[in-house]
Amino acid sequence: MVDRKRIDEATGTSTVGHEWDGIEELDTPMPRWWLWTFYASIVWAAGYVVLYPAWPMLNSATQGVLGWSSRSDLEREMQAHAERRAPITNAIAATPLTDLPAKPELMQAAVQGGAAAFRVHCVQCHGAGGAGVKKLYPSLTDDDWLWGGDLASIEYTIAHGIRNPDHKATRVSQMPAFGRDGILDAAQIADVVSHVRVISGQEKPSAAAARGEALFQANCAVCHGATGAGDRTVGAPKLTDAVWLYGGDRDSLTATIVQPRNGVMPRWGHRLDPVTVKMLATYVYSLGGGEKVSAPTLAPISEGQGADGQP
Amino acid sequence: MASPDDLTGENAPLYAARKGVYPKRVDGPFRRFKWAIMGITLAIYYGTPWIRWDRGLYAPDQAVLVDLANRRFYMFQIEIWPHEFYYVAGLLIMAGIGLFLVTSAVGRAWCGYACPQTVWTDLFQHVDRLVDGDRNAQIRLANGPWTFEKISKRAIKYLIYLTIAFWTGGAWIMYFADAPTLTVEFWTGQAAPIAYATVAVLTATTFILGGFMREQVCIYMCPWPRIQTAMMDEKSLLVTYKDWRGEPRGSVKKAEAHPGAFGDCIDCNQCVAVCPTGIDIREGPQIGCITCALCIDACDGVMKQVGRPRGLIDYCTLDDAATEKAGGVGKPVMKTLLRPRTLIYFGIWSAIGAAMLFSLGQRTRLDLAVQHERSPLYVQLSDGHIRNNYTLKLRNMETRPRRVAVTVDGLKGAALWTEAGSRETAGQRVEIMLSPDSVTRLKLFIAAPGDGPARQDFTIATRGLDGDPRGDSDIIQFDRPEAGQ
Numbered sequence: 126m127v128d129r130k131r132i133d134e135a136t137g138t139s140t141v142g143h144e145w146d147g148i149e150e151l152d153t154p155m156p157r158w159w160l161w162t163f164y165a166s167i168v169w170a171a172g173y174v175v176l177y178p179a180w181p182m183l184n185s186a187t188q189g190v191l192g193w194s195s196r197s198d199l200e201r202e203m204q205a206h207a208e209r210r211a212p213i214t215n216a217i218a219a220t221p222l223t224d225l226p227a228k229p230e231l232m233q234a235a236v237q238g239g240a241a242a243f244r245v246h247c248v249q250c251h252g253a254g255g256a257g258v259k260k261l262y263p264s265l266t267d268d269d270w271l272w273g274g275d276l277a278s279i280e281y282t283i284a285h286g287i288r289n290p291d292h293k294a295t296r297v298s299q300m301p302a303f304g305r306d307g308i309l310d311a312a313q314i315a316d317v318v319s320h321v322r323v324i325s326g327q328e329k330p331s332a333a334a335a336r337g338e339a340l341f342q343a344n345c346a347v348c349h350g351a352t353g354a355g356d357r358t359v360g361a362p363k364l365t366d367a368v369w370l371y372g373g374d375r376d377s378l379t380a381t382i383v384q385p386r387n388g389v390m391p392r393w394g395h396r397l398d399p400v401t402v403k404m405l406a407t408y409v410y411s412l413g414g415g416e417k418v419s420a421p422t423l424a425p426i427s428e429g430q431g432a433d434g435q436p
Numbered sequence: 437m438a439s440p441d442d443l444t445g446e447n448a449p450l451y452a453a454r455k456g457v458y459p460k461r462v463d464g465p466f467r468r469f470k471w472a473i474m475g476i477t478l479a480i481y482y483g484t485p486w487i488r489w490d491r492g493l494y495a496p497d498q499a500v501l502v503d504l505a506n507r508r509f510y511m512f513q514i515e516i517w518p519h520e521f522y523y524v525a526g527l528l529i530m531a532g533i534g535l536f537l538v539t540s541a542v543g544r545a546w547c548g549y550a551c552p553q554t555v556w557t558d559l560f561q562h563v564d565r566l567v568d569g570d571r572n573a574q575i576r577l578a579n580g581p582w583t584f585e586k587i588s589k590r591a592i593k594y595l596i597y598l599t600i601a602f603w604t605g606g607a608w609i610m611y612f613a614d615a616p617t618l619t620v621e622f623w624t625g626q627a628a629p630i631a632y633a634t635v636a637v638l639t640a641t642t643f644i645l646g647g648f649m650r651e652q653v654c655i656y657m658c659p660w661p662r663i664q665t666a667m668m669d670e671k672s673l674l675v676t677y678k679d680w681r682g683e684p685r686g687s688v689k690k691a692e693a694h695p696g697a698f699g700d701c702i703d704c705n706q707c708v709a710v711c712p713t714g715i716d717i718r719e720g721p722q723i724g725c726i727t728c729a730l731c732i733d734a735c736d737g738v739m740k741q742v743g744r745p746r747g748l749i750d751y752c753t754l755d756d757a758a759t760e761k762a763g764g765v766g767k768p769v770m771k772t773l774l775r776p777r778t779l780i781y782f783g784i785w786s787a788i789g790a791a792m793l794f795s796l797g798q799r800t801r802l803d804l805a806v807q808h809e810r811s812p813l814y815v816q817l818s819d820g821h822i823r824n825n826y827t828l829k830l831r832n833m834e835t836r837p838r839r840v841a842v843t844v845d846g847l848k849g850a851a852l853w854t855e856a857g858s859r860e861t862a863g864q865r866v867e868i869m870l871s872p873d874s875v876t877r878l879k880l881f882i883a884a885p886g887d888g889p890a891r892q893d894f895t896i897a898t899r900g901l902d903g904d905p906r907g908d909s910d911i912i913q914f915d916r917p918e919a920g921q
Contacts, residue, residue, distance in 0.1 A: 156454060411855060
């Protein structure tokens with residue numbers, strides 16, 4: 126290559142000796158300011174190495190005299206965001222829960238805050254968007270509520286949970302294991318299933334269903350009501366509608382009557398601060414099934430922390 | 437540079453210092469044209485943010501404003517939202533094709549007259565002549581010792597550089613906020629830190645690029661001189677030294693002594709002296725030539741003095757150069773400019789412009805975007821109906837509050853309501869108040885009977901209820917549980 130170097134006639138500059146199909150490259154000297162820019166970059170880099178974390182060591186890196194770290198940056202930013210949010214958080218804390226819907230901006234902030242908390246604490250069971258999991262965890266988006274769908278009831282359920290054995294104020298009810306404990310035999314259970322499927326419009330009336338109705342009135346109506354309308358004060362589901370937590374087909378209903386699940390929801394009152402619980406309630410309320418009318422609650426909410434059975 | 441004897445180039449230097457360029461003052465039609473362009477471009481740059489334009493109560497009254505904070509771009513009566521960025525893309529495409537057009541017709545006219553680097557370099561070179569004097573005085577001063585005069589002249593010059601650079605940076609930020617307000621805030625220390633940082637950076641770059649780097653930017657940094665070689669052809673106008681007329685060079689005295697032995701070039705070097713990039717045009721077309729045509733002015737002046745025809749250096753195409761060399765006469769300028777290539781570029785350029793103007797006139801200022809909520813896709817309601825949830829984005833792009841209706845079409849038995857309502861009050865449509873110049877996000881619930889296809893397309897539409905019934909619609913899906921679930 127070097128031997129092909131020659132002086133270009135037009136410019137008086139040497140070529141580098143490369144040639145591609147007659148096209149040659151001039152060996153034009155670099156501008157000197159480019160060299161100075163390069164030196165300035167080296168000086169800058171030297172300063173950077175001294176001031177900021179730079180050299181990787183065995184277990185960490187050099188710290189830099191400024192003591193900068195991305196972690197402290199993050200902490201500062203989180204602090205700033207907390208301060209920025211403080212006025213809204215305080216306003217939500219100061220506003221009674223049932224007054225929030227009347228203040229659209231505050232309600233919107235609460236719903237958004239609730240959505241964020243929901244993604245951290247609730248999606249594991251209730252799913253993203255509160256869709257629930259079929260035959261395991263209830264959907265929070267529909268218009269069928271076990272314990273009430275108004276703001277106050279939702280907040281109570283979140284704060285105190287369902288069937289928490291260590292907590293007095295928790296929501297509690299227990300469906301007997303009619304099959305496992307031998308209260309009803311298999312034929313009787315089949316009759317009750319027929320009746321339930323008739324009142325929910327899934328089957329035509331039959332002799333089995335008529336037998337089942339008598340059994341239903343004797344065994345189930347005390348909680349589910351004579352017509353199967355359910356009772357929210359004891360979390361007894363409505364049996365006449367189209368929404369089934371554990372399934373409405375014959376097999377699922379039989380399984381439920383033989384051995385009910387009696388699902389447990391943890392209580393969050395002692396883990397999350399009251400504002401977060403409040404915001405979670407507004408979020409669940411906003412998912413589409415929120416009820417405007419306040420349902421009567423049995424246990425007073427104000428019992429709060431003192432009622433959890435622990436001093 | 438290596439000596440011509442050094443055929444290997446082994447001793448060529450790796451780095452070369454910048455050669456000082458001290459362009460001489462010159463007058464002529466092209467110089468006056470450059471003055472005019474400089475005046476117009478600088479007036480546009482400094483003046484535009486101060487033009488007011490009344491848009492009513494709910495929008496800023498600055499004619500040209502890039503409102504990054506609120507994501508709006510205002511240009512006189514046109515307001516552009518972020519989702520309409522294709523208008524800006526269209527403008528950029530027009531600018532690109534405009535460069536093709538200009539380059540194929542008149543070569544590097546952008547470089548020579550309108551490029552900010554050229555305009556500001558020209559401005560700074562005028563400052564040089566104002567403070568240091570013309571070419572010879574500048575060279576003397578540059579080569580002379582650091583006397584008190586030199587120090588004070590340099591101090592004054594750099595101070596003027598800095599002032600120009602500062603106003604350049606200062607004018608830039610005015611495009612991004614209300615200019616009168618920002619000016620007051622800037623001088624009272626209340627402007628945003630980014631404003632001060634921008635002014636500082638642009639002051640520094642203008643000072644360095646305009647005051648010191650100058651032609652080095654064109655020769656070493658700018659990609660456009662390289663790209664333009666692909667844009668030009670043998671019919672593009674170039675600043676050309678007509679060597680067939682000028683060579684061999686000889687002084688007026690020599691030419692008188694030997695009539696017929698010398699060409700028209702008297703080797704007075706005036707073309708080199710006035711060149712703002714310090715090149716010799718007589719070496720032929722080269723990357724350093726920005727085609728500012730100041731050498732044409734200089735040469736025409738000299739030719740007039742020695743009584744020879746003008747145009748020894750002139751705008752000329754490569755085709756005409758060949759013709760003239762062979763003794764013919766070049767084509768007239770109009771014929772050079774109007775040829776298929778330039779006309780096609782111009783056609784494309786105007787078509788894009790016309791299409792954008794047409795679509796600007798046609799656009800609806802009420803826009804709807806619907807998103808179907810995916811988690812869950814559908815909700816089983818207790819009465820057997822199915823509910824789907826949608827997120828609506830309603831853009832009211834007018835600067836007035838509006839009342840609009842949202843309706844559905846093609847979904848039997850549908851009832852819709854928003855968060856503010858409930859299923860009990862649900863009906864065939866909902867009415868919404870939209871704030872001026874803003875986006876309203878809504879959660880829309882739609883319930884429909886459970887018997888139907890598992891997935892069904894239908895339309896959600898919005899229209900104005902306040903006189904202007906134009907609106908927008910979106911086709912979206914309604915989901916139901918698959919049979920047997």
